[in-house]
Amino acid sequence: MDAHTQIPPGTDIERRFEALSKRFPIVDTHNDFPYALRMQLHYELSSTPQFDFDSLLTSHTDLVRMREGRIGVQFFSCWIECKTDDILSQDFNQPSSIVRDTLEQIDVVRRLVDEHSGALRFVHTADEALACFQDQGSTQIAITLGVEGLHQVDLSLGVVRQYHALGVRYITLTHNCDNPFATAASSVTGGLSDRGLTVYGRECVREMNRLGMMVDLSHVSHKTMLDVLATTQAPVLFSHSSTYALTAHERNVRDDVLLLVKKNGGVVCINFFPEFLQQRGRARVTIDDAVAHIRHVVELIGWDHVGFGSDFDGIPQGPVGLEDVSKYPDLVKRVWAATGASEEQVAKMMGMNVLRVWKQCELVAARMRQTHGPVDSNWDQRRWVFHEYCKELPELFPGAFGLKQNEYTDTQTLVNGTAHDGSEDDAAHAKN
Numbered sequence: 001m002d003a004h005t006q007i008p009p010g011t012d013i014e015r016r017f018e019a020l021s022k023r024f025p026i027v028d029t030h031n032d033f034p035y036a037l038r039m040q041l042h043y044e045l046s047s048t049p050q051f052d053f054d055s056l057l058t059s060h061t062d063l064v065r066m067r068e069g070r071i072g073v074q075f076f077s078c079w080i081e082c083k084t085d086d087i088l089s090q091d092f093n094q095p096s097s098i099v100r101d102t103l104e105q106i107d108v109v110r111r112l113v114d115e116h117s118g119a120l121r122f123v124h125t126a127d128e129a130l131a132c133f134q135d136q137g138s139t140q141i142a143i144t145l146g147v148e149g150l151h152q153v154d155l156s157l158g159v160v161r162q163y164h165a166l167g168v169r170y171i172t173l174t175h176n177c178d179n180p181f182a183t184a185a186s187s188v189t190g191g192l193s194d195r196g197l198t199v200y201g202r203e204c205v206r207e208m209n210r211l212g213m214m215v216d217l218s219h220v221s222h223k224t225m226l227d228v229l230a231t232t233q234a235p236v237l238f239s240h241s242s243t244y245a246l247t248a249h250e251r252n253v254r255d256d257v258l259l260l261v262k263k264n265g266g267v268v269c270i271n272f273f274p275e276f277l278q279q280r281g282r283a284r285v286t287i288d289d290a291v292a293h294i295r296h297v298v299e300l301i302g303w304d305h306v307g308f309g310s311d312f313d314g315i316p317q318g319p320v321g322l323e324d325v326s327k328y329p330d331l332v333k334r335v336w337a338a339t340g341a342s343e344e345q346v347a348k349m350m351g352m353n354v355l356r357v358w359k360q361c362e363l364v365a366a367r368m369r370q371t372h373g374p375v376d377s378n379w380d381q382r383r384w385v386f387h388e389y390c391k392e393l394p395e396l397f398p399g400a401f402g403l404k405q406n407e408y409t410d411t412q413t414l415v416n417g418t419a420h421d422g423s424e425d426d427a428a429h430a431k432n
């Protein structure tokens with residue numbers, strides 16, 4: 001079957017897909033559409049009349065094609081690049097606007113949902129996502145969020161917690177740079193050593209488990225994958241990764257990791273980026289390469305651990321036959337035709353595996369919260385910098401000022417609640 005060949009309407013697979021897709025949602029765990037809104041519109045959606053999400057856009061994602069693609073649940077990715085261009089050497093003590101930039105990504109998705117509330121529904125739990133699809137008469141698509149890299153929490157577990165409060169349901173441990181939590185696959189490709197998960201990263205995984213924030217292992221190094229699988233108390237997610245056995249890219253999932261994912265109960269959502277699907281000796285990448293990667297996961301570890309994480313709008317173009325969000329049904333039907341899977345198995349691949357992992361993370365979180373409070377530790381290399389005048393502020397208890405290592409930068413004093421340089425002018429001012 002050529003990649004351009006459609007499964008003809010009226011065939012058995014076609015009829016069975018039509019019936020199955022009314023009962024079970026297609027779930028995509030990674031779509032970068034919010035980044036297009038950042039880069040091309042600076043988030044000015046309502047003042048850009050040419051932008052209409054309910055009509056055909058020229059990118060990969062819009063409502064028309066999401067409906068055609070039978071998408072039931074969409075994780076929109078909130079992605080901001082690593083801090084500096086030199087991805088092999090990042091200074092995480094440099095002040096950064098990355099949390100602002102991530103909040104804007106979250107905000108634009110919430111606005112998109114609000115402006116299309118007939119078509120989209122923002123959901124907070126796996127049950128809400130499934131209910132959104134299965135509600136009698138509902139045609140709404142469930143929308144939720146992922147953050148693509150712990151560099152976007154800018155060192156702070158407090159930010160992890162607040163992203164969760166804002167509706168983010170997974171965080172990828174790294175993007176294409178190491179951070180204080182973990183080693184990235186691209187750093188290993190770039191020649192750095194694979195240090196895996198750090199001590200602080202371990203604490204972060206525990207906090208994510210406690211929150212019910214899915215731990216996403218796309219983009220991380222091989223050792224980080226192994227370390228997390230030895231640490232996490234909840235099933236893991238690969239939000240957009242393909243298999244290393246078929247495409248030897250450092251960020252694809254090796255077979256030893258796949259076997260551990262089976263034990264862990266996690267899910268690998270196959271990425272449609274042609275670079276991560278291309279098999280040796282093949283000139284062009286088609287929908288059948290995605291089928292091959294899915295089959296590899298299924299043949300090695302079964303139908304309970306595979307899903308879709310397209311990377312649409314984060315890639316220049318999809319494979320032939322898998323060009324945009326309208327094409328998921330073609331992929332489902334081709335996998336079905338190639339494997340002769342049961343309806344239950346196909347439903348799991350379409351999205352029920354992801355919803356199961358999400359739900360299990362919620363259950364682990366509920367259990368952990370009974371016995372564990374928030375993890376309140378900090379990165380041990382974080383610099384805490386204050387003005388000299390802060391020393392004049394009241395001490396919490398005797399000796400509190402001596403507990404933590406701070407740096408003090410100047411000799412400013414605090415007058416009338418503002419910083420002054422201590423000159424006589426200031427003294428005069430203070431009397432008023």
Ligand SMILES: [Zn+2]
Pocket residue numbers: 148219240314
């Ligand atoms: Zn990515």
